[in-house]
Amino acid sequence: MSEGYIPKTLEEALEIRKSAKVIPIAGGSDLMVQHRREGGVAPGFEEPLLLLNEIEDLKTLRTDGDKIVIGAGVSLNELVNNNHLPYIVRETARQMAAVTTRNIATIGGNICNASPAADTLPFLYATNATLVLQSADKKREIPVEEFITGPGQSCLQSDELLIEVRIPKEHFDVEYYRKVGTRKAMALSKISFAGLAAFSNGKLSDIRIAIGAVAPKVVRDKALEGLLKGLSKEEIKNKIPEIRARYEKLIQPIDDARSTKEYRKTVSLDLIKDFIEERVLKKMSH
Amino acid sequence: MKIEFTLNHSKVTVDRPPEHRLIDVLRDEFGLKSLKEGCGEGECGACSVLLDGKTVASCILPLGRVHGHAIETIEGIRNSESFTAIQEAFKKAGAVQCGFCTPGMVISTEALIRQNTNPTKVDIRNAISGNLCRCTGYHMILEGIRLAVQKREER
Numbered sequence: 001m002s003e004g005y006i007p008k009t010l011e012e013a014l015e016i017r018k019s020a021k022v023i024p025i026a027g028g029s030d031l032m033v034q035h036r037r038e039g040g041v042a043p044g045f046e047e048p049l050l051l052l053n054e055i056e057d058l059k060t061l062r063t064d065g066d067k068i069v070i071g072a073g074v075s076l077n078e079l080v081n082n083n084h085l086p087y088i089v090r091e092t093a094r095q096m097a098a099v100t101t102r103n104i105a106t107i108g109g110n111i112c113n114a115s116p117a118a119d120t121l122p123f124l125y126a127t128n129a130t131l132v133l134q135s136a137d138k139k140r141e142i143p144v145e146e147f148i149t150g151p152g153q154s155c156l157q158s159d160e161l162l163i164e165v166r167i168p169k170e171h172f173d174v175e176y177y178r179k180v181g182t183r184k185a186m187a188l189s190k191i192s193f194a195g196l197a198a199f200s201n202g203k204l205s206d207i208r209i210a211i212g213a214v215a216p217k218v219v220r221d222k223a224l225e226g227l228l229k230g231l232s233k234e235e236i237k238n239k240i241p242e243i244r245a246r247y248e249k250l251i252q253p254i255d256d257a258r259s260t261k262e263y264r265k266t267v268s269l270d271l272i273k274d275f276i277e278e279r280v281l282k283k284m285s286h
Numbered sequence: 287m288k289i290e291f292t293l294n295h296s297k298v299t300v301d302r303p304p305e306h307r308l309i310d311v312l313r314d315e316f317g318l319k320s321l322k323e324g325c326g327e328g329e330c331g332a333c334s335v336l337l338d339g340k341t342v343a344s345c346i347l348p349l350g351r352v353h354g355h356a357i358e359t360i361e362g363i364r365n366s367e368s369f370t371a372i373q374e375a376f377k378k379a380g381a382v383q384c385g386f387c388t389p390g391m392v393i394s395t396e397a398l399i400r401q402n403t404n405p406t407k408v409d410i411r412n413a414i415s416g417n418l419c420r421c422t423g424y425h426m427i428l429e430g431i432r433l434a435v436q437k438r439e440e441r
Contacts, residue, residue, distance in 0.1 A: 003287040003303045003304065004287055004303060004304040004305065004350055006287075006304065006350055006353050025348065027351070028346055028347060028348045028351060029328055029346055032305075032307070032328075032346040032347070032348060033327045033328060033346055035305075036326060036327065036346075038326075039323045039326050040310055040314075040323075041310075042303065042305055042306045042307060042310070043305055043307070045305050049304050049305050049348065049350060051304055051348070051350040051351060051353075053351055054353070054354065077340075097416070098331075098415035098416030099341060099394070099412060099413060099415055099416050100328065100331055100334060100341050100342055100343045100394075100415075100416030100417070101328055101343065101346075101416060103337065103340040103341065103342050104337070104342050104346075104347065104351070184415075185415035185416065186329050186415070186416065
């Protein structure tokens with residue numbers, strides 16, 4: 001068995017991916033922990049590693065027309081420190097893990113690990129981000145919600161790599177992110193909440209709500225968002241009980257080591273209230 | 287596989303699988319015992335080292351990740367001016383209790399001092415957000431870092 005691969009180019013990496021069974025690994029902050037054994041012993045991986053950190057093509061951060069393009073190998077701290085990125089992207093990254101982990105952990109790794117509590121997912125769902133998946137033979141671009149198929153599961157094929165994230169450039173008047181964890185640093189989320197809203201002529205022209213860690217997949221109700229578009233402040237106020245009822249059904253959390261069903265549900269509904277009533281509606285009156 | 291990297295300013299080569307943990311390579315193969323294994327899952331920071339000048343947890347860093355890069359440990363920085371400043375400041379502030387977290391705290395302080403000449407209180411807290419002190423002597427540690435930064439500026 002080969003001991004592993006450290007390709008310098010994407011082409012090389014895709015050829016290896018096509019011809020060998022490997023485990024792609026970027027920063028390693030999830031995989032090394034998942035495969036760890038006792039102290040002093042190397043982690044046990046079933047296949048050789050394909051290390052992606054030397055591939056410059058995966059580290060780009062650029063604008064392409066009306067899209068912000070983030071390479072899969074961009075670290076979380078690079079997201080925090082890039083002034084050109086939207087607030088919601090930087091704020092989410094800032095609240096993830098701690099500086100030691102953010103220096104190595106990548107956005108691509110967080111997405112591919114596909115944890116229901118992955119903190120990069122809510123803003124990606126909310127911004128209608130797409131993911132570019134490439135193999136030696138083809139390239140495809142799919143919405144993030146199609147990529148994630150379940151807890152820890154994605155539709156990434158065995159010959160593919162996630163190469164970049166594409167976020168549509170849009171203006172929002174409210175960008176809201178709340179992470180609920182046991183402490184400020186190094187906490188896995190109990191709830192990870194992204195909210196976006198835009199106004200036009202005194203009416204709500206756009207609203208997005210994406211909530212992580214409260215169901216097998218990130219919760220987003222596009223139909224409800226559609227119903228709220230074009231409404232005035234008063235009209236939205238009247239719809240608050242309906243909004244709450246809709247999300248109450250969608251939010252299906254579990255009890256686990258980090259939190260309880262009841263806590264997650266209650267706090268998620270409180271965050272929806274805070275976002276809509278304290279941020280969106282208050283800003284509409286000005 | 288052959289992994290080449292710069293360790294404490296010297297070029298080194300090791301022949302090991304890339305998934306080996308950097309902490310084990312540094313402690314066992316190079317005898318660098320300043321880094322400690324605490325949690326073993328990247329949460330406590332006792333094993334912190336500098337990777338290209340940035341603080342990282344070596345217990346979750348695959349060896350292959352450092353190929354072509356530079357690693358520094360306490361052993362590599364202890365003759366520097368900044369280390370002397372940090373050492374004096376930590377002593378003065380009483381920032382060391384049991385000492386297990388101290389190497390990691392010092393590494394994170396060194397990274398902070400290199401990247402940010404005028405850190406705020408928040409910057410200092412953020413710099414050690416990946417380092418746990420089980421004695422919970424955080425106030426003395428924060429004071430130690432503040433003094434170290436100040437000393438550095440006076441030079």
